[in-house]
Amino acid sequence: MTAKLNVLRYVLGAAMLGLWRNRTMTLGAVVTTAVMLVTLAAFLAINDTLNEMVTALGRKSNLIAYVRDDARPSRVTEIMQDLEQRPGVGEVVFVTKEDALRIFQERFFDQRDVIDILQANPLPASVELRMDDPAVLPALADELRGMTGVFESVAVPLDVVERLVSISNVSRAAGTAMIVALTAVALFVIANTIRIAVYARRQEIEIMKLVGATDWFVRGPFIIEGAFIGLVGATLAAVALVVMYLQVAPTITRIISFLPIATDVSFVRNLAVFIVLVGLVVGSIGSYVSVRRYLAV
Amino acid sequence: MIVLQNVTKVYPNGTRALDDVSLQIDEREFVFLVGPSGAGKTTLIRLINRDTSPDSGNVFVENTDVTRISRREVPKLRRRVGVIYQDYKLLPGLSVRQNVEFVLKSTGEFNGRTSKWVDEALALVQLSDRADHHPHELSGGEQQRTAIARAIVRRCPILVADEPTGNLDHATSWDTIQLLVRINALGATVLMATHNREIVNTMRRRVIEIANGKVVRDELGGGYDG
Numbered sequence: 471m472t473a474k475l476n477v478l479r480y481v482l483g484a485a486m487l488g489l490w491r492n493r494t495m496t497l498g499a500v501v502t503t504a505v506m507l508v509t510l511a512a513f514l515a516i517n518d519t520l521n522e523m524v525t526a527l528g529r530k531s532n533l534i535a536y537v538r539d540d541a542r543p544s545r546v547t548e549i550m551q552d553l554e555q556r557p558g559v560g561e562v563v564f565v566t567k568e569d570a571l572r573i574f575q576e577r578f579f580d581q582r583d584v585i586d587i588l589q590a591n592p593l594p595a596s597v598e599l600r601m602d603d604p605a606v607l608p609a610l611a612d613e614l615r616g617m618t619g620v621f622e623s624v625a626v627p628l629d630v631v632e633r634l635v636s637i638s639n640v641s642r643a644a645g646t647a648m649i650v651a652l653t654a655v656a657l658f659v660i661a662n663t664i665r666i667a668v669y670a671r672r673q674e675i676e677i678m679k680l681v682g683a684t685d686w687f688v689r690g691p692f693i694i695e696g697a698f699i700g701l702v703g704a705t706l707a708a709v710a711l712v713v714m715y716l717q718v719a720p721t722i723t724r725i726i727s728f729l730p731i732a733t734d735v736s737f738v739r740n741l742a743v744f745i746v747l748v749g750l751v752v753g754s755i756g757s758y759v760s761v762r763r764y765l766a767v
Numbered sequence: 768m769i770v771l772q773n774v775t776k777v778y779p780n781g782t783r784a785l786d787d788v789s790l791q792i793d794e795r796e797f798v799f800l801v802g803p804s805g806a807g808k809t810t811l812i813r814l815i816n817r818d819t820s821p822d823s824g825n826v827f828v829e830n831t832d833v834t835r836i837s838r839r840e841v842p843k844l845r846r847r848v849g850v851i852y853q854d855y856k857l858l859p860g861l862s863v864r865q866n867v868e869f870v871l872k873s874t875g876e877f878n879g880r881t882s883k884w885v886d887e888a889l890a891l892v893q894l895s896d897r898a899d900h901h902p903h904e905l906s907g908g909e910q911q912r913t914a915i916a917r918a919i920v921r922r923c924p925i926l927v928a929d930e931p932t933g934n935l936d937h938a939t940s941w942d943t944i945q946l947l948v949r950i951n952a953l954g955a956t957v958l959m960a961t962h963n964r965e966i967v968n969t970m971r972r973r974v975i976e977i978a979n980g981k982v983v984r985d986e987l988g989g990g991y992d993g
Contacts, residue, residue, distance in 0.1 A: 476878065673859075674858055677858065681873055687875070
């Protein structure tokens with residue numbers, strides 16, 4: 471037990487000493503990691519905001535499927551029940567011919583004479599959808615259009631939704647590419663920092679191996695150094711993130727009030743925790759790769 | 768204590784460093800390993816602490832075939848075999864005492880009890896009063912004595928030395944040998960590769976001579992040239 475504690479103390483001490491001896495590189499690696507993680511956080515926040523916008527707009531937009539007069543009511547009910555089960559669909563409402571006419575009349579100043587002139591109600595009944603996820607709208611519209619025996623036509627206010635969905639997709643793709651690139655850079659910088667640390671301590675390592683130090687005893691300090699770099703970089707990023715959010719988000723919300731920026735504390739807190747975890751993992755992996763490659767233990 | 772059975776080691780460049788070598792060294796023996804440069808002395812020493820592995824044959828250390836142990840078991844072996852080198856291999860940034868302590872710290876064995884071992888090792892090599900000096904402040908002989916203290920601090924039963932006097936002058940070489948003899952008398956098995964004709968001829972211990980990777984002489988109380 472004491473031996474284990476001794477090992478732990480030695481490994482931690484050696485890691486801290488190594489970081490200090492190599493402080494310029496350490497600082498560079500910490501800053502790179504922090505920049506990478508701030509960018510990651512910014513992307514996640516932007517993506518979240520875009521998703522919120524798409525969802526908010528989608529909630530307002532309906533899909534309206536006009537029912538043929540000769541459609542069987544039981545078939546329409548069946549389709550409505552099916553639609554309610556679909557993912558992304560919020561609310562399914564049936565508007566009868568009479569309702570449609572009443573709405574029409576309310577909108578157009580009680581023109582009862584129209585009916586008198588036409589002798590019949592020309593307005594079709596309709597099924598109206600309110601969406602939770604507008605991304606599924608286009609596919610759903612096509613499907614309903616295919617049911618020519620039931621629906622005359624399907625109306626979708628597609629353009630705005632489609633554009634938002636595509637912006638959101640592009641931003642997700644660009645952001646993912648950027649994150650991959652930045653993570654690679656951070657991994658490379660940390661791995662390189664550790665490589666230099668290994669090189670600087672090669673004599674020590676050689677002797678440790680010759681006198682019977684275990685592999686993990688030799689590796690330990692380097693892995694901890696990498697993890698430490700990741701952790702400190704991530705903590706800096708998390709602090710920057712929280713400060714920016716507190717300063718910037720209210721201003722943006724004031725200027726562009728319709729932008730549904732997530733201003734709640736839990737979102738920022740979760741993001742900060744996530745960032746710190748990412749930093750820790752990237753740092754550990756970076757140094758592990760380097761140790762495996764350059765330590766030959 | 769140390770047994771080699773039909774050991775052959777060929778380096779990737781084709782050099783046959785050891786060619787079907789068999790030998791046995793018993794507990795508490797003091798053995799000189801002689802032969803021209805490139806004869807295979809260093810390879811033989813490196814086999815004993817698994818610093819390298821043979822292409823064929825077996826190497827037993829304390830009844831364990833070290834050619835068959837796993838990577839994880841190598842540290843255990845090395846804690847039983849102290850090694851001394853011609854170039855000392857001291858850490859320049861550490862004092863004499865810290866260099867010796869480093870061995871124990873490297874294995875997590877450094878504590879109040881083992882810190883006494885450090886004192887004893889330093890006393891044995893007569894460096895107690897220079898314990899706080901750094902290697903560059905020491906003479907060659909003192910540096911080698913530091914390395915010896917480091918090799919014995921864990922009370923290893925086996926001590927192997929690769930040309931320990933190679934960089935030392937006449938008088939200092941004799942001090943080093945006297946030290947190894949004393950360690951041998953305290954119970955350690957000592958195997959020392961050397962080019963020092965005078966020392967081998969004067970000591971009259973067991974001499975194993977290898978040339979071109981083969982044992983050409985194994986003589987009790989032998990001289991350098993047989």
